[in-house]
Amino acid sequence: MTDAAELRTRTRELLAEHPPATTEPLDFLKARFDAGLAWVHYPAGLGGLDVPRSLQAVVDAELAAAGAPDNDPRRIGIGLGMAAPTVLKYGTEEQKRRFLRPLWVGEEVWCQLFSEPGAGSDLAALGTRAVRDGDDWVVDGQKVWTSSAHLARWAILIARTDPALPKHQGISYFICDMTDPGVEVRPLRQITGEAEFNEVFLTGVRIPDAHRLGEVGAGWKVAQTTLMNERVSIGGMRIPREGGMIGPVARAWRERPELRTHDLHQRLLALWVEAEVARLTGERLRQQLVAGQPGPEGSGMKLAFARLNQEISGLEVELLGQEGLLYSDWTMRRPELVDFTGRDAGYRYLRSKGNSIEGGTSEVLLNIVAERVLGLPAEPRNDKDVAWKDLAR
16 A cells, blocks of 8 residues: 555655756656656556545655646646546546546647537537547537637547437537647637637547547536536635735735725625635545545535636725726737736736636536535426427527
8 A cells, every 4th residue: 555655755766767957847747657646546557556636745745845847737727627537537448548648748738629609508408410420420510618729639529429319318528639620720809808718610520439438428427527627626726825816906905005995905804704715615625536526516616716706806906996997918819828817907807707607607506506515406497308409499
């Protein structure tokens, strides 16, 4: 049984064999993965050692103290937080060995082809079609709000494979090569001026059946693993005290006493406490994850994340007065990273508006919390047993 002491020894051996100061970062990351020190709770041979997830902190502390490079998790967050857990749970051994290593070391960026113009909140109503043709599937449709599609090599994709079944039953889950013919990525310019999102058009894209995850028609079940992990990765990020949106407004309050009013002080205190409660709740949620898969509690964390970001950024704009109305740069960019606290107060205020939409709208997440956490009666769903092809659209 591998314990903390043995993990420290393994980590120090890795550092001795591949000194961070003289080893190329990518080579170091590959060696770390092969040593089982990437995701210690993953199976041996797939970046882990089959040990409790809580022991990852032991490895991370040793590597941080030695100045070892990380895999730039913000750049590859969709791969790490959504694709990897899904591939691990539903992928074949061949798929796991093909995709997990280049995903973790950052050689291959991933994106998520789920939402569509007519299937956002009601994701199961999606209309992108995948038709079997020998050993391939031919995919046609349109996806939207796709982060990192302009950078991605691979995408996790859900498509309808049987329109004669009810909407949740006729969906299958695929891994799509974003460099294949028929994949077109177009930028979507946001209110911030940037285009971190994209719309993706799929025209006759051929996906081999070997890149299907899970059984044919079981894509909705597979997608639930992705979605639960997505909400945890968005709402349950590890941050220090006064990290996230509350940090800039707290600093402005301390450094600019001339801006203070009694009303703003009371609101800041209340939001500071809420932000700290959310941060500690996120820590508790991560500890629960050590024992198993993420549950619907992640939806509650994502709800809190969205509401707090919007209220805190609004308070910051009010605190700064006329200065808060300025906006530094409307230049059209397609960024590689999304920094929710970057740039100025105006950017934070505008960017936070998307927090209640991306990763599941707040309205949908409220339903999930009500039904799956609180056990309240489900809303009536008249289309649950109707074939997708017969639904009104």
